[in-house]
Amino acid sequence: EVAKFVAKHFVKELTANEAFKAKDYEKALVETFLRMDVLLNDPAGKKEINAIRAEDGKSEYMESQAGCTANVALLAGKTLYVANAGDSRCVVSSKGQAIEMSYDHKPDDEKERRRVEKAGGYVSDGRINGNLNLSRAIGDLEYKKNTDIGVDEQLIIAVPDVKKRELTPDDEFLVMGCDGIWEVKPNQGIVDFVGERFKKGTPLAQIAEELVDSLLAPDTYSNLYVLNHV
Secondary structure, eight states, X not given: OHHHXXXXXXXXXXXXXXXXXXXXXXXXXXXXXXXXXXXXXXXXXXXXXXXXXXXXXXXXXXXXXXXXXXXXXXXXXXXXXXXXXXXXXXXXXXXXXXXXXOOOOOTTSHHHHHHHHHTTOOEETTEETTTBSOSBOEEXXXXXXXXXXXXXXXXXXXXXXXXXXXXXXXXXXEXXXXXXXXXXXXXXXXXXXXXXXXXXXXXXXXXXXXXXHHHSOSOSHHHHHHXXXX
């Protein structure tokens, strides 16, 4: 429900942002990520989230504990800005070489772990308080309730890292995807797969479909085996 909420509101809030109007795009992106949490905490936002839950067949009377990662690409002229919070990822293909445009926020990362522990939490088996396996996200408001510390110091934060790149004729395409995509193929493997089809003029939607099909496990036997022997 949070992903749907953010998809609906993000662009409108970004373009209305004063820093965006002043062409300070990095600041605008950061502020808009944080703005999503403000909207989610607002009574109107909670009402909208409940309506989304009801549409999805979930109880509209239980407070949402959901969150979502966010990876945003903004092209301003020849400058590409990528803002990321969580473990989704963006990669640019430049002359066939994979260029990382975002950084995965995982609890085991030293910087993230220090913040979590300073906020009174712990990291166990790569999860914050034994639960979430990412350290930045929009929503997940139950992890952001400490009023004695700032929005950038909570167990989970919505503050994105922002990378920018001046594009050149060598830059061909970019790929954005959630964590499951990158856990199966490395960045260069994804770029090679997409690039081969991109050069042949394969429609982008078809490339995306073929990529996801190639990443699916052929069966669930190995997963079932693990579950049966835990």
